[in-house]
Amino acid sequence: MSGINPKSKKNLGSAHQELASAVESTNPPSRVPFTKLDFQKAKIQGKKISVITAYDYTSAQLLDSAGIDCLLVGGSPGMVIQGQSDALSVTMEQMIYHSRCVRQGTKNAFVVTDLPFMTYQVSPEQALINAGQLIQSGRAQGVKLEGGIRSAAAISKITQADIPVMGHIGLTPQSIHQFGGFRVQRNEEKLINDALAVQDSGAFALVLECIPAELAKTITSRLTIPTIGIGAGPHCDGQVLVFHDLLGMFSDLKPKFVKIFAAIGEQIKQAAQLYQQEIQSGTYPDTEHSFR
Numbered sequence: 001m002s003g004i005n006p007k008s009k010k011n012l013g014s015a016h017q018e019l020a021s022a023v024e025s026t027n028p029p030s031r032v033p034f035t036k037l038d039f040q041k042a043k044i045q046g047k048k049i050s051v052i053t054a055y056d057y058t059s060a061q062l063l064d065s066a067g068i069d070c071l072l073v074g075g076s077p078g079m080v081i082q083g084q085s086d087a088l089s090v091t092m093e094q095m096i097y098h099s100r101c102v103r104q105g106t107k108n109a110f111v112v113t114d115l116p117f118m119t120y121q122v123s124p125e126q127a128l129i130n131a132g133q134l135i136q137s138g139r140a141q142g143v144k145l146e147g148g149i150r151s152a153a154a155i156s157k158i159t160q161a162d163i164p165v166m167g168h169i170g171l172t173p174q175s176i177h178q179f180g181g182f183r184v185q186r187n188e189e190k191l192i193n194d195a196l197a198v199q200d201s202g203a204f205a206l207v208l209e210c211i212p213a214e215l216a217k218t219i220t221s222r223l224t225i226p227t228i229g230i231g232a233g234p235h236c237d238g239q240v241l242v243f244h245d246l247l248g249m250f251s252d253l254k255p256k257f258v259k260i261f262a263a264i265g266e267q268i269k270q271a272a273q274l275y276q277q278e279i280q281s282g283t284y285p286d287t288e289h290s291f292r
C-alpha cells in the first residue's frame, strides 16, 4: 500500500481551495455564447481568444463555466485518451462521440471538432460529407482540418456549405511521419503562403502550431482572420492548449511550450493515495458518509 503523510493531506486541501478561488475570481457573472462572429470581433478589438481542448461532458462544463471562448475537440484523444503515440488512428465515430459529449456540457463556448486523418484528404466532397457529420451527429459548431494550400479546396467546399472551418498549419500532428517527428516548422515562405490560402478559402480562424514566435507575428499581422497559437509565441490572436497538458495530467510528451497552470495530475495521485490509505485505516467511510 502506498501511504500519504498528513502534510500532503493538508497540501491537497489548500491546493483545492486555491484552485476554487482562482476559478471563482475568473468566473464571469453572466455570458452570452461566443460565436464564429466573435472570433473576428476579437481580432479587430485586440481581445485574445482562449481555446482549450475538451473530450467529455464534465470537463467541458468546467471549462465553459470558467469562461473559455472555444472548446476544441482536437485529434489529441488519440494520445491523451487512447494512449497512442500519435493522433492518426482516431476515427470519425470517436470524434462524433467526444464532440457530442463536449457540446452537451457547453453553454457559451464555441465548439470546434477536428476532422480525423483521411476524412478530408481524398476529395473536397469527402471533406464536406464528414464535416457535415461532425456538425449533424457530433453537434459541433465548426470543424478544424490541417494543411494550407493542399487543403484549400476542401476548406472552400466546406465553407460554401456554411460550415465554419478553422485551419491548422505548422506542426500539423497528422503529418507526423512526413515531418519525421514533432518538430518546429520554420519554412517561412511556405507557412505564409499556406496561411493566406487557408484565409482565402474561407476559414474563420487559423491554428499555428510550433512555429517561431516572430514568424507567427508576421503571419498574424498579414491575416484578417485570427490566429490561434500553440507553441507559436505571444503574438497570436489567441492561444490553445491541450486540457491534459495545462493540468499536468499527461507525461508521455512534454513540449517546451506547455505551461502547467494547475498540477491536477499530481493532485489526482495524492487523492487516490489518500483514499487508499483511509479505506485501509477505516477512516473512510465514517458516519458522515454512511446511511443510518
Ligand code: KIV
Pocket (backbone or CB within 6 Å): 053, 072, 073, 074, 075, 076, 077, 087, 114, 168, 173, 207, 209, 230, 240, 241, 242
Ligand atoms: O489535436 C489537437 O488537440 C490540436 C491542437 C491544436 C491542440 O489540434
